[in-house]
């Protein structure tokens with residue numbers, strides 16, 4: 001790994017020490033979210049509501065009658081689309097009557113509630129989203145060009161990477177807050193009984209962990225990039 005690889009490791013090699021645990025943590029988080037989701041997908045919620053029913057109930061109780069709910073393909077693809085005001089739930093969640101289904105449905109409604117009341121971190125996140133998605137597409141090409149063609153591309157690449165990291169950081173309060181709202185609604189409206197709420201919390205916590213892990217990976221990657229450019233400048 002040393003030799004001419006030493007040149008490679010020499011750049012940002014110190015930060016590899018940070019990136020590696022972050023990547024391992026990300027793998028663990030991914031495993032954790034899949035395993036707890038699958039586990040509680042098999043545990044029926046005693047109130048017996050489906051994910052769709054729970055989402056509709058919480059939306060209506062919070063005056064969000066204009067927010068629609070649609071099924072979507074795939075697994076763990078559930079999300080709230082603020083542009084069309086639609087909560088999209090994967091089949092397992094939409095039709096499911098499990099703890100996992102009602103917890104995820106309530107979490108997505110949590111985002112609709114944030115949108116409805118203009119929750120600041122969500123507004124910031126939505127404004128950063130287009131830059132972050134363009135960034136994700138071009139950042140590595142720019143960085144590569146930065147090393148081969150001109151330093152200018154490297155700086156541009158790093159600026160885009162900073163936008164991606166900011167987007168991920170501001171996503172954290174948005175996600176934690178949506179889960180907090182979900183747990184409150186589930187418990188207070190008797191959708192999930194008090195002895196089931198711990199299971200709901202476990203599902204939502206595991207999901208939040210993946211966002212924390214992704215942020216740590218990007219942050220470590222950014223530090224590595226910065227150390228690379230620092231050495232190039234010297």
Ligand SMILES: [Zn+2]
Pocket residue numbers: 107108111174175178
């Ligand atoms: Zn969310």
